[in-house]
Amino acid sequence: MGKPIVCWRCGAAVKPEQRPIRRLELCRSCQADLHVCRLCWSYNPRMTGYCDHDHAEPPLDRERANFCQYFSPRPGAYSPAGHDAEQGARKGLESLFGATPEEANAKESNTAGSETNSDRARAELEQLFNKPSQDDG
Ligand SMILES: [Zn+2]
Structure with a gap:
């Protein structure tokens, strides 16, 4: 078992019934958008645009729901x-x-x-x- 998928903002667990994470899915605890860069495998603050993905065009706001087709939730995103x-x-x-x-x-x-x-x-x-x-x- 790896780390659970948690809210990037408050660390609350993302419920199994919330997955796969849809674009408008919200954290049950703090109402943060979950389909966001901050909860994505490709999120990397050290990269230009904060995105590690070769093909994704990262949205300007990394904490609002995005349309990115490469979105994939990263376990333990809350740090x-x-x-x-x-x-x-x-x-x-x-x-x-x-x-x-x-x-x-x-x-x-x-x-x-x-x-x-x-x-x-x-x-x-x-x-x-x-x-x-x-x-x-
Ligand atoms: Zn939250």
């Missing part, structure tokens, strides 16, 4: 440690995405600085052009 690992991966992505706006802001401030310089140059040029007109008057 707080694995959840933590994914949280860490998300934080890493957030820090990556967070760096982009900061870089954009830095470029904007640089552009603003150069505009100020060009404004000064333009003002000096206008003063030069204004002098002859004053002489004419």
